[in-house]
Amino acid sequence: MATDIKAPTFPESVADGTIATWHKQPGESCKRDELLADIETDKVVLEIVAPADGVLKEILKGEGETILSEELIGRFSAGETGDAPAVAAAPATAEVSSATHSDPVLSPAARRAAEELNVNPGAVSGTGKDGRVTKEDVLAFAKGGNTPVVAAPEPAAQAPASVAPKSQPSPMAPVFDGERVEKRVPMTRIRAKVAERLVEAQQTAAMLTTFNEVNMKPIMDLRAQYKDKFEKRHGVKMGFMSFFVKAAVEALKRQPVVNASIDGNDIVYHGYQDIGVAVSSDRGLVVPVLRNAESMGLSDVESTIREYGTKARDGKLSIEDMTGGTFTISNGGVFGSLLSTPILNPPQAAILGMHKIQERPMAVNGEVVILPMMYLALSYDHRLLDGKEAVTFLVTMKELLEDPARILLDV
Numbered sequence: 001m002a003t004d005i006k007a008p009t010f011p012e013s014v015a016d017g018t019i020a021t022w023h024k025q026p027g028e029s030c031k032r033d034e035l036l037a038d039i040e041t042d043k044v045v046l047e048i049v050a051p052a053d054g055v056l057k058e059i060l061k062g063e064g065e066t067i068l069s070e071e072l073i074g075r076f077s078a079g080e081t082g083d084a085p086a087v088a089a090a091p092a093t094a095e096v097s098s099a100t101h102s103d104p105v106l107s108p109a110a111r112r113a114a115e116e117l118n119v120n121p122g123a124v125s126g127t128g129k130d131g132r133v134t135k136e137d138v139l140a141f142a143k144g145g146n147t148p149v150v151a152a153p154e155p156a157a158q159a160p161a162s163v164a165p166k167s168q169p170s171p172m173a174p175v176f177d178g179e180r181v182e183k184r185v186p187m188t189r190i191r192a193k194v195a196e197r198l199v200e201a202q203q204t205a206a207m208l209t210t211f212n213e214v215n216m217k218p219i220m221d222l223r224a225q226y227k228d229k230f231e232k233r234h235g236v237k238m239g240f241m242s243f244f245v246k247a248a249v250e251a252l253k254r255q256p257v258v259n260a261s262i263d264g265n266d267i268v269y270h271g272y273q274d275i276g277v278a279v280s281s282d283r284g285l286v287v288p289v290l291r292n293a294e295s296m297g298l299s300d301v302e303s304t305i306r307e308y309g310t311k312a313r314d315g316k317l318s319i320e321d322m323t324g325g326t327f328t329i330s331n332g333g334v335f336g337s338l339l340s341t342p343i344l345n346p347p348q349a350a351i352l353g354m355h356k357i358q359e360r361p362m363a364v365n366g367e368v369v370i371l372p373m374m375y376l377a378l379s380y381d382h383r384l385l386d387g388k389e390a391v392t393f394l395v396t397m398k399e400l401l402e403d404p405a406r407i408l409l410d411v
Contacts, residue, residue, distance in 0.1 A: 002057055005074040007039060007067045008046050014319065017041040018189055019063050019073065021111070024056045029080075036074075039067065042193035044322070045315045054078040064186075112282040113138040115185050194285050201344040206382035209341040212394045214401045216357050216372045219243050222404055234299035241277070242301040244329060244354060246407050247400040249273045249294045252327060255393040259326045261347040262384055276325035276345060277305055280335075281312040287345060288317060289325040329354065339375045349384045352397070353377035 007017060020040040024030055030050035037048040050056075054077050061073040110133045114121045117138065124141045126133035187195070201207065223238050230238040252259040252273050260269045273294045276287040288308040290301060311317045328345045333356040342353035355375045362371045376397060380390045400407050 002075045002077050003051060004072055005036065005048060005051075005076050007069060007071045007073055008048070010041065010069040014041045014069075016066050016068050017046065019061050019065050019067060020045065022059060022063055024050075026056055026058055028056055030054060030056060030076075036076075040189045041319075042189050044190075044317050044319055048073070051076060052078040055080040110135045110138050112188075116282070117142045118183060190286070197346060198343050201346050205344050205346070207344055207379055208382045208387075208390075209377050209379040210387065210390050210394055211339070211378075212376050212398050213373050214376055214398045215362070216240075216374050216401070218402055219404055220372060230299070234303070236299055236303045236306060238298065239302055239305075240354075241305055241329070241331065242298040243401060243404060243407075244352070244397075245275050245277075245290060245293055245296075245301045246298065247397050248275060248327060248329060248352060250400055250407055250410065251393050251396040253294070254396055255389050257385055257389050258350045258380070258393045260349050260384060261326070262349070262381070263347065267384060270326045272326070274324050274326045276322075276328040276348075277308065278328060278330035278345075279309060279312045281315070281317075286312055286317055286322060287325060287328055288312070288321045289323070291324070328352070333357065333374065339377070341377055342379045344379055344381060350378055350380040350390070350393070353379070 010017065017039040018041075020038040022037050023035045024037075030036065030053070032050055032052050034050045035047055036050055036056060039046045039048065056074065057077045058075040059073070060075070061067050061071070067073060111121070113119070113135045114124070119138050119142055121133060121138070124133050124137050127137055219240065223240075227238045230236075256269055257267075259273060260267050262268070272292055275290045275293040277290060278285060278287050288311070290296065290304055293301065296304070308317065308321065311321065325345065326348060328342075328348055328351040330342045330351060331354040332340050332342075333354050336356055338356050338358060340353055340355065342351045344351055353376065355377070357372045357374050359370050360373045361368050362373065363369075364371075376394060378390055378394045
């Protein structure tokens with residue numbers, strides 16, 4: 001008996017989705033909870049799994065098609081046994097033709113890696129299940145460690161020079177003979193949504209950025225003194241982000257307008273601090289939220305951020321992980337950024353930008369001292385915040401970070 005395969009129920013903030021990948025084809029056997037398809041939305045990638053052991057009978061919505069919440073996308077038959085893949089029984093020449101002219105089966109992570117590294121997926125040999133190309137295969141190929149599935153066929157004899165293609169070079173190889181290669185790939189749903197929101201922020205908010213700098217030596221000394229004991233007790237490494245989150249919580253309490261947002265003609269003041277932490281993933285920038293950060297300890301912050309980082313890397317972040325947030329912290333310093341102006345994350349009123357720790361000569365008590373310094377940037381919506389509140393917030397952050405005991409003592 002056939003069972004309908006439907007798209008999941010999308011949250012209210014997600015209008016529709018796109019079929020990113022079908023991992024099974026009609027007639028193929030599936031185990032219970034085995035991955036059937038990936039659905040990409042504006043925020044996350046949702047997985048459709050097999051409801052039982054059986055066979056995928058029919059695909060009603062192909063890859064790249066837009067679907068709505070709970071829309072029928074395929075049919076599944078439980079208890080049946082599928083046929084062997086057609087390529088197993090095909091002659092060798094057919095295998096060569098298929099490998100040469102049809103797209104290989106890629107995991108979503110492998111597809112994204114191939115697009116970012118400009119790698120031709122057809123030239124990568126798959127080591128995953130049923131010959132699936134994995135992200136590791138793509139990375140190995142980009143580094144020259146992966147062998148192509150088949151050799152490129154020779155050009156047809158006597159073909160006109162203007163028609164016969166040259167042997168395809170590696171996408172990472174330099175281009176010779178005056179060739180100007182271009183590649184066009186569609187934006188992912190998440191990247192398109194990020195682009196839309198960034199443009200919206202610049203067009204609708206009166207955005208301004210103020211800067212300050214912080215001496216990181218006190219935190220670095222504290223971290224060096226206690227990092228081993230901290231990791232032994234809590235099972236997580238002590239990083240810098242937890243100090244910035246806790247300092248931001250205290251500064252937001254003292255300047256609640258920085259934690260507010262605009263809703264029409266109303267100002268909404270939030271009596272809690274839900275801190276979003278910007279994370280770069282293969283699919284684009286995502287901002288998971290530390291809920292009730294005011295009640296979290298340093299170890300809670302570090303472990304939650306690590307969990308979010310793992311989820312972002314594996315594409316497992318849920319809608320709930322990224323919903324809400326009253327203030328955002330973005331750390332461009334992990335990529336080496338010395339100074340930047342972060343863009344607001346609407347409808348929030350402000351965003352804090354962290355940067356690279358750079359040793360610089362500083363004047364201390366009339367003497368020049370080399371100190372590890374970090375520039376801080378606060379971008380804010382001038383419709384809601386005046387310069388006084390924004391600058392005071394940033395100065396408070398500086399004071400708390402340069403004397404971490406003040407965070408504990410609330411002074």
